[in-house]
Amino acid sequence: MNRLMAKTIEKIVVSEGNKFLSLDKGFLESDLIYSQRRNPSLYVHIPFCKMLCPYCSFNRYPYKEELAKSYYKALKKELVLYKNKGFQFDEVYFGGGTPTVNLDLLVDFVEFLKSLFSITQISIEANPSDITKESVKRLKSIGVTRLSIGVQSFKDSVLKEMGRHSHTSREAQDNIKLASGHFKTVNIDFIFNFPSQTIEDIVSDVNFVNELGVDQATFYPLMPSPHKKTKIERKFNSIDTHREYSFYKKLLSCVGNSFTPSTCWCFSKGTHTIDEYIINHPEYIGIGAGSIGFIQDTFFVNTFSPENYISLLSDSKFPIVMSKKASKKESARYYMLTQLFGMKMNEKELKERYGSAINSELLALSATGMINKKNGVYHTTQSGMFYIGLMMKQFFTSLNGLREICISNKY
Ligand SMILES: C[S@@+](CC[C@H](N)C(=O)[O-])C[C@H]1O[C@@H](n2cnc3c(N)ncnc32)[C@H](O)[C@@H]1O
Ligand code: SF4
The missing domain is CATH 3.80.30.20 (tm_1862 like domain)
Structure with a gap:
C-alpha cells in the first residue's frame, strides 16, 4: 500500500465530506x-x-x-x-x-x-x-x-x-x-x-x-x-x-x-x-427516521428520532429536517465516487450530467492507476479498489459523524 496516497486520500475526503455534509x-x-x-x-x-x-x-x-x-x-x-x-x-x-x-x-x-x-x-x-x-x-x-x-x-x-x-x-x-x-x-x-x-x-x-x-x-x-x-x-x-x-x-x-x-x-x-x-440509482428517496434522499442534486435528511418522526407525520408533514443543494462539482464528485465504488462509470452519462466539472479528478485517478478507460467507460482497476473503497469509507465516516451530531442535537 502506498501510505502517503492513503493518507492524502483520507485527508481530502474527510475535509470534502465534512463540507459536503454540512447541511442547512x-x-x-x-x-x-x-x-x-x-x-x-x-x-x-x-x-x-x-x-x-x-x-x-x-x-x-x-x-x-x-x-x-x-x-x-x-x-x-x-x-x-x-x-x-x-x-x-x-x-x-x-x-x-x-x-x-x-x-x-x-x-x-x-x-x-x-x-x-x-x-x-x-x-x-x-x-x-x-x-x-x-x-x-x-x-x-x-x-x-x-x-x-x-x-x-x-x-x-x-x-x-x-x-x-x-x-x-x-x-x-x-x-x-x-x-x-x-x-x-x-x-x-x-x-x-x-x-x-x-x-x-x-x-x-x-x-x-x-x-x-x-x-x-x-x-x-x-x-x-x-x-x-x-x-x-x-x-x-x-x-x-x-x-x-x-x-x-x-x-x-x-x-x-x-x-x-x-x-x-x-x-x-x-x-x-x-x-x-x-x-444503481443516482437518485433516491429515503423514508423513515434518519433516512437520506438525493433528488436533483439536493440532499434531504429526515429527523433521526422515531418519536419526532411519528409526531411530524401525525400532522402529515414531511419529516425532513435538513437539506443541502450540492454544487455542480460536489454532485459530480459524489456521482464519481458512487459509480467508481460500483466498479465503473459511463463517460457519456457523466458528461451529460456534469460536463467537465471533474476532469482534473479523473486525470489524477487515471495517472495513479486507480481507473482506466475502455470504450467510453471508466473502470476501477484492481489496485484502485482499495483506495476507492477508502474514499467511500471516509465518506461513510463523515456521514456517521453527521448522524451523531444530529442525534445529540435532537434533530
Ligand atoms: C445496518 S446493518 C443491518 C443488518 C442487521 N441489523 C444485522 O446486524 O444483522 C447492515 C450491515 O452494516 C454493517 N455494519 C454495521 N455497523 C458497522 C460498522 N461500524 N462498520 C462497518 N460495518 C458496519 C454490518 O455488516 C451489518 O450487517
Ligand atoms: S449491526 Fe446495528 S443494525 Fe444490525 S443488529 Fe446490530 S445494532 Fe442492529
Whole structure:
C-alpha cells in the first residue's frame, strides 16, 4: 500500500465530506421533484433491533412493539406524501436497524407499498436470528428478491468481542442454509479489521461463504463513528487502519476465484442486485427516521428520532429536517465516487450530467492507476479498489459523524 496516497486520500475526503455534509436546517418542498427519466429508488429505514451491537453506528433503537406499530403507520403516511407528489418507484431497499424485527408489520407494509407502486425488486436486511423456515416462506411470498443477512464473522470469539450476542456462528450457518437458494440473491455481510480479528479469520469467513453456497458476500471495513471509535478502543486495542490493506489484499485473493466484484466491498457469483441503492440509482428517496434522499442534486435528511418522526407525520408533514443543494462539482464528485465504488462509470452519462466539472479528478485517478478507460467507460482497476473503497469509507465516516451530531442535537 502506498501510505502517503492513503493518507492524502483520507485527508481530502474527510475535509470534502465534512463540507459536503454540512447541511442547512429545513428544506424546500418545491425541490422534491420526481423525474421518470432519473428513476429514483426507494430506501425504507426500520430503526429497531432486539439487541444493540456496540460497534454499530447506524440509526437504531431498542425494539418496542407499540413504538414499532406507530412507526409503521407513520411510514405509510410518508409514502403517501411522495405518491401524492407524483413519485413512482420500482425498486425498494429496506435497511436498518433490523427490518425483520417484526415480520407482521413488515409484510403488511410491503403489501401497502405494492398497492401503490409496481415494485419489481425488494431488498431486505435481516438478522440471522430472524431467519426461520416460516419467515423465509413469508419473505418469499411478498416478493423479496434479495435477502441480506448480517453475520459479521463466523468466529464465535470475534462475535463475542464485537458484543454481537444475537446469534452464534453455528446458528448463523444453520439459518443461512434455510434461506440459501430461496431468493434471487442471498448476501452475507461481514466486518473486517475489528481489533481482535486476524487475517486467518477472514480466510475462514470466505471459506464459509463458499461452503454455504450464498450468491454474494459484502465485507465492510470497520467504520465506527467518532464516539463509537473511542468506546471500541477503550474496550479493545486501538483500531489499526494500517491493517486494513492486508485484510483487503487477502480478501481479494480469497474471493477472486468464484466471485467477481459488484462494488469495491461486495462480491457476487454472476450478476446480482447490490445493497448500495446509491450506486444503481443516482437518485433516491429515503423514508423513515434518519433516512437520506438525493433528488436533483439536493440532499434531504429526515429527523433521526422515531418519536419526532411519528409526531411530524401525525400532522402529515414531511419529516425532513435538513437539506443541502450540492454544487455542480460536489454532485459530480459524489456521482464519481458512487459509480467508481460500483466498479465503473459511463463517460457519456457523466458528461451529460456534469460536463467537465471533474476532469482534473479523473486525470489524477487515471495517472495513479486507480481507473482506466475502455470504450467510453471508466473502470476501477484492481489496485484502485482499495483506495476507492477508502474514499467511500471516509465518506461513510463523515456521514456517521453527521448522524451523531444530529442525534445529540435532537434533530
Ligand atoms: C445496518 S446493518 C443491518 C443488518 C442487521 N441489523 C444485522 O446486524 O444483522 C447492515 C450491515 O452494516 C454493517 N455494519 C454495521 N455497523 C458497522 C460498522 N461500524 N462498520 C462497518 N460495518 C458496519 C454490518 O455488516 C451489518 O450487517
Ligand atoms: S449491526 Fe444490525 S443488529 Fe446490530 S445494532 Fe446495528 S443494525 Fe442492529
